[in-house]
Amino acid sequence: MSDLSAFREEARTWVEANAPEFLRGRAADPNAWAAGGRRAPFIYPESRDWLLAAADRGFSVPTWPEEYGGAGLSRDEALVLHEEIARLALPMPLTGFGYSMIGPTLLDHGTEAQRAEHLPRIARGEIRWCQGYSEPNAGSDLASLATSAVRDGDFYVINGQKIWTSGADQADWIFMLVRTNPDVKKQRGITFILVDMESPGVEVRPIRLISGASPFCETFFHNVRAPVHQVIGEVNSGWTVAKALLGHERTSIGGMGRGGARASLPDLARDYVGVDETGRIDDPAIRERVTQCEMDAMSYGLTIKRHGDGLEAGHKPGPESSMFKYYGTELNMRREELMLSIRGPQALGWEGEGFEPAELHQTRTWLRSRANSIEGGTSEIQLNIIAKRVLGLPD
Amino acid sequence: MASLVLTAPQEMLARTAAELVSKHGGVDRQRRLRDEGAELGYSPEVWAEMADLGWLGIPLAEKDGGLGMGLAETVLITEAMGRGLAPEPFVSAVVFAGGLLADAGSAEQRAEWLPPLVDGEKRLAPALLEAGSRYGLDRVETRARPNGGGWSLSGEKVQVVGGVGADGFLIAARTEGDDDDLTLFLVPAEADGVEVVAQKRVDSRNSAIVRLRDVHVTAGAVLGEAGGGLEPLGRAVDRATVAVCGEMLGLMTEAFERTVEYLKSRSQFGVLIGTFQALKHRAAKMFIEIELSRSTVMAAARALDEGSDDAELQVSNAKARCSDTLILVTNEALQMHGGIGMTDEHDIGLFMKRARALEFAFGDAAFHRQRFARLRGF
Numbered sequence: 001m002s003d004l005s006a007f008r009e010e011a012r013t014w015v016e017a018n019a020p021e022f023l024r025g026r027a028a029d030p031n032a033w034a035a036g037g038r039r040a041p042f043i044y045p046e047s048r049d050w051l052l053a054a055a056d057r058g059f060s061v062p063t064w065p066e067e068y069g070g071a072g073l074s075r076d077e078a079l080v081l082h083e084e085i086a087r088l089a090l091p092m093p094l095t096g097f098g099y100s101m102i103g104p105t106l107l108d109h110g111t112e113a114q115r116a117e118h119l120p121r122i123a124r125g126e127i128r129w130c131q132g133y134s135e136p137n138a139g140s141d142l143a144s145l146a147t148s149a150v151r152d153g154d155f156y157v158i159n160g161q162k163i164w165t166s167g168a169d170q171a172d173w174i175f176m177l178v179r180t181n182p183d184v185k186k187q188r189g190i191t192f193i194l195v196d197m198e199s200p201g202v203e204v205r206p207i208r209l210i211s212g213a214s215p216f217c218e219t220f221f222h223n224v225r226a227p228v229h230q231v232i233g234e235v236n237s238g239w240t241v242a243k244a245l246l247g248h249e250r251t252s253i254g255g256m257g258r259g260g261a262r263a264s265l266p267d268l269a270r271d272y273v274g275v276d277e278t279g280r281i282d283d284p285a286i287r288e289r290v291t292q293c294e295m296d297a298m299s300y301g302l303t304i305k306r307h308g309d310g311l312e313a314g315h316k317p318g319p320e321s322s323m324f325k326y327y328g329t330e331l332n333m334r335r336e337e338l339m340l341s342i343r344g345p346q347a348l349g350w351e352g353e354g355f356e357p358a359e360l361h362q363t364r365t366w367l368r369s370r371a372n373s374i375e376g377g378t379s380e381i382q383l384n385i386i387a388k389r390v391l392g393l394p395d
Numbered sequence: 396m397a398s399l400v401l402t403a404p405q406e407m408l409a410r411t412a413a414e415l416v417s418k419h420g421g422v423d424r425q426r427r428l429r430d431e432g433a434e435l436g437y438s439p440e441v442w443a444e445m446a447d448l449g450w451l452g453i454p455l456a457e458k459d460g461g462l463g464m465g466l467a468e469t470v471l472i473t474e475a476m477g478r479g480l481a482p483e484p485f486v487s488a489v490v491f492a493g494g495l496l497a498d499a500g501s502a503e504q505r506a507e508w509l510p511p512l513v514d515g516e517k518r519l520a521p522a523l524l525e526a527g528s529r530y531g532l533d534r535v536e537t538r539a540r541p542n543g544g545g546w547s548l549s550g551e552k553v554q555v556v557g558g559v560g561a562d563g564f565l566i567a568a569r570t571e572g573d574d575d576d577l578t579l580f581l582v583p584a585e586a587d588g589v590e591v592v593a594q595k596r597v598d599s600r601n602s603a604i605v606r607l608r609d610v611h612v613t614a615g616a617v618l619g620e621a622g623g624g625l626e627p628l629g630r631a632v633d634r635a636t637v638a639v640c641g642e643m644l645g646l647m648t649e650a651f652e653r654t655v656e657y658l659k660s661r662s663q664f665g666v667l668i669g670t671f672q673a674l675k676h677r678a679a680k681m682f683i684e685i686e687l688s689r690s691t692v693m694a695a696a697r698a699l700d701e702g703s704d705d706a707e708l709q710v711s712n713a714k715a716r717c718s719d720t721l722i723l724v725t726n727e728a729l730q731m732h733g734g735i736g737m738t739d740e741h742d743i744g745l746f747m748k749r750a751r752a753l754e755f756a757f758g759d760a761a762f763h764r765q766r767f768a769r770l771r772g773f
Contacts, residue, residue: 266773281773291768295712302690306399313400323683386682387675391655394670 007077011084018053019090020046027089035096036125040170047091048125054093055124061099064107068115069123075312097167098122098129102175102194105245109192109233118173118194130197131249132162132176132219133242140381142177143186143239147221149178149193151228156180156193158201158224164375168204168217171197175245181236192238192245194230201225211367247321249376265290265338272342289338296331303327319389326382329372336369397701399693401471408468412475415444422742425480429599429745434559436601437482445483446515454494454634459505460513461497465700466634470641470692477645480749482600484520484557486642488512491635492519492565495579499619499627504581508563519581520561521631522552522605530758532567532577532628537607539568539578545613546570548580548588551606558603559593566607570622577625579618586610598752633710636757637699640692643717643753647685647724650746654678654728661733668731677727684720691716708770715763718754725750 023046026032034040034047042048054060057071062078064070073081085092103122106115121127138145147160158178168174174195181189195202201224207216233241266281269290274282281287307320339362340347347362349355373379387393401409419441420427428436445451453469455461462468469490476485493512496505496519511517528534537550548568555564563583570578582589588610594602619627655678658669668674695713698706725747729736736743758766 266771270773279772280768287768287773288764290773291764294771295715295764295767296687298708298712299687299691299716302399302694303687305396306690306693309398309400313398315400323686326679327683327687380676383676383679384672386679390682391675391678393655393658393675393678394667 004076004080008080008084011077011081012087014057014059015084015088015090018050018057019085019088020049022046023050023090025089027086027091029091032091033095034091034093034125035128035167035170036094036098036122037096037128037170038126038172040128050090051093051125058123060094060125061103061119061123064103064119064123068107068119075308094123094125096128097131097171097175098127101131101245101248102129104248105175105232105241108244109241113229114194114232127172128167128170130165130168130171130174130217130219132165132168132174132195134164135161136163140378142242142377143190145177145179145190147176147178148182149180149191149226151180152225154228155225156191156228156231158193158195158221158226160221162219162221163207163216165204165217165219166215168197168219169206173197174202174219175232177238177242180238184236187239189236190238190242191235192232192241193226194232195221195224195226199224199226209368210370211364214368246377247317265293265335265342268339269342272344272346286338286342289341293331293335293338297335300327300331319385322377322382322385322389325376326379326386330379333369333372336366340366396694396703397467397697399690399697405468405471409471409475411448412472413478415441415448416475416479416481419481421479422745425482425599425745426742428482434593434601436559436599437484441481442483443515445485446513449513450485451489451515452493452509452513454490455497455509455513459497459509461493461509466637466696467693467700469638470644470696473638473641474645474648477642477647477753478649480646480745484518484601486635486638487521487556488518488561490638491521491631494634495521495565495618495627495631496581498630499579500581501615503615504618508581517562518557518560519563519565520555520557520603520605521565522555522558523567523628523632524552524554525550526553530762532632533625535567535569535577537566537568539570539580542611545611545616546578546580548582548607548610548612551604553604554594554596555591555603555605557601558591558605559601561591561603564589564605565618566605567624567628576622577628578621579624579628580612580616581618582607582610582612582616586612596752598749600749600752632757633707634699636710636714637692637695639753639756640688640695640713640717643721643750644685644688644692646746646750646753647688647717647721650728650743650750651678651681651685651724653743654724654731657732674731677731681720681724681727684716684723688713688717688720708767711758711763711767711770714758715760715767718760718763721750722754 023032031043032047034042034051036051051060058066058069059071059081061070062073062081066072099122103119106118133142135145135147147162149156149158162176174197176193176195177190178193179189180191201222203220205218207214207218269281269286273286276282281290311317343359343362346359349360349363351360419438449462450472452461453464457463473486496508512519525536539546539548548566550568561584563581566580566582567577568580570576588608590606592604594604596602658674659667661668691713695709698709728743729747732743735741
């Protein structure tokens with residue numbers, strides 16, 4: 001315990017000394033968050049300063065080993081660091097798929113050469129990553145993917161189409177699943193490979209969603225050549241790597257259910273619905289829904305803590321990520337629905353006059369949230385996984 | 396907050412508790428006691444064994460003859476009891492009555508009552524509920540009038556858990572007209588004017604009506620301060636609530652596991668019914684709710700043990716979640732068992748009946764959601 005308080009002191013001093021004044025209090029501003037990359041502009045130059053300061057100290061990827069640009073922090077220390085950053089309502093120095101998905105996957109499954117090549121560049125925000133999993137005909141049934149990779153000397157030649165490639169229009173590299181053997185059980189012929197987005201034959205088209213502009217794209221591959229050494233894990237064993245990575249993705253999407261830097265539901269309800277003479281939310285039905293949502297978030301947060309404490313105590317990670325993905329997203333969606341109900345007609349704004357910026361933002365986040373239970377494996381798929389892997393129910 | 400992972404000694408305690416419950420017959424024992432119509436509703440030999448293990452003193456400090464353990468340990472015992480529907484009045488007599496006496500009792504009261512309670516020679520029963528009190532601790536009609544140097548008590552308490560065969564009762568009575576003026580009394584069962592009548596509840600547990608007709612007690616029978624009963628009572632209720640949540644957790648886990656086993660063994664249409672996605676998804680959702688429930692119980696127990704500022708919030712969060720999950724799981728368990736689940740011969744009905752008693756113990760989900768909102772100030 002004393003170690004942690006010493007570290008908190010150190011983290012606090014470091015944050016105070018290095019966090020740009022401009023970014024303090026901007027945690028809720030999506031423009032303040034940086035995912036790095038060669039082509040991605042920093043909307044605020046201070047986000048770049050913040051990222052580089054953190055990278056110099058290993059705090060952009062705090063739990064990674066020092067040799068790959070991290071600080072080698074324990075989970076508890078990283079939590080303390082995050083708390084200290086959140087204390088000043090700062091954005092985290094680095095976000096994105098490099099940090100949350102491909103980095104951890106390389107730490108688990110990459111060769112020494114692959115780690116040394118990619119991890120330090122992720123840590124310094126030099127390379128932005130996107131994910132090439134889903135295809136038009138391979139959504140929930142991801143293993144039926146058809147994008148092919150055919151060996152040609154020291155290269156694989158890739159042809160096909162990926163969809164829902166978030167941020168592909170700004171990414172430098174893609175990690176993707178390709179079919180290297182069409183003649184075996186579908187899970188057995190998949191390979192996990194890294195591809196430079198500047199390779200000839202890669203084409204990206206953005207997708208517009210019901211919420212308006214989106215980070216999602218379609219990405220096309222026409223005879224794209226990727227060196228063989230960019231395969232992660234064994235050839236035809238990509239499904240194993242992919243499942244491990246999906247675990248990181250589920251945990252990351254599911255994490256949104258905790259509320260975090262979002263507006264407080266009770267405060268929002270007090271503002272829009274009003275309070276009675278005793279200070280209670282002046283609509284018993286809304287009050288009940290706010291209470292339920294707050295209690296669910298508390299219980300969910302405790303379950304994440306219990307799971308983390310278990311890992312710390314040496315328990316093996318299991319299929320829990322499906323539980324967190326399912327519950328976290330359903331909770332976030334209920335929360336969005338409730339915020340809509342609380343704002344009432346003022347939640348109907350699309351753009352222009354008559355609506356506060358927060359109200360316009362609300363409309364979009366609500367619409368966007370409808371995808372939470374679809375992306376990263378639908379809620380139904382998560383329930384299937386729990387039924388099969390945790391409960392052992394028969395196919 | 397402390398780690399939400401069991402320590403090695405806690406794991407051992409949980410195993411010992413599970414062994415004790417199953418050694419005496421598990422759920423079959425509850426069925427047998429019910430069928431015999433035993434008014435005591437539990438097995439004195441199991442109670443004696445719990446005393447030998449030191450569990451009847453588990454929430455008490457070592458100076459009071461206890462083990463000096465906390466709720467984090469207590470819920471492991473109640474969880475094992477919940478799994479096997481063990482009917483011993485552990486929560487009411489030990490966690491509630493013993494804890495309340497240790498918290499608010501005078502040195503004389505503690506010296507007189509705690510050692511025999513810990514040894515299992517005597518048993519106290521908290522008498523809280525009245526016909527009209529629902530979950531309000533202050534909804535008390537029982538009166539205590541000053542009488543000589545002592546008091547004279549009149550009123551009727553209902554559903555006194557463990558009331559049959561109890562050696563004394565903890566009684567909340569109104570000493571003045573004002574709502575806050577609630578006084579706790581320690582009333583021996585053999586006092587003149589005390590009548591104990593066994594009640595039959597749906598869960599077949601030991602339950603009694605306790606009638607008080609001008610029961611005279613001395614000033615030494617007051618627990619804590621005259622007029623100051625509500626606060627220690629509230630603390631005792633919170634501790635007992637968490638212990639009940641442990642029992643709920645054990646019960647829901649057992650009912651759920653039995654149901655999953657049934658889905659893996661029952662065939663219809665030539666296939667195991669566990670292959671049906673309509674059932675798989677409901678089972679998976681129950682699993683998640685049980686996992687969340689477990690986290691809330693562990694957190695609430697530790698929050699009370701640590702005396703955290705948010706302890707009451709954690710208690711209400713746990714009780715609301717466990718109540719909702721328990722009812723979901725036992726209702727679904729019966730539905731998934733189909734017709735056989737409706738027969739008295741099958742055990743699922745016993746789980747369902749006990750579940751309702753636990754749901755309403757110390758406030759249901761709606762009550763605790765209201766309390767949560769009030770504590771949070773919205």
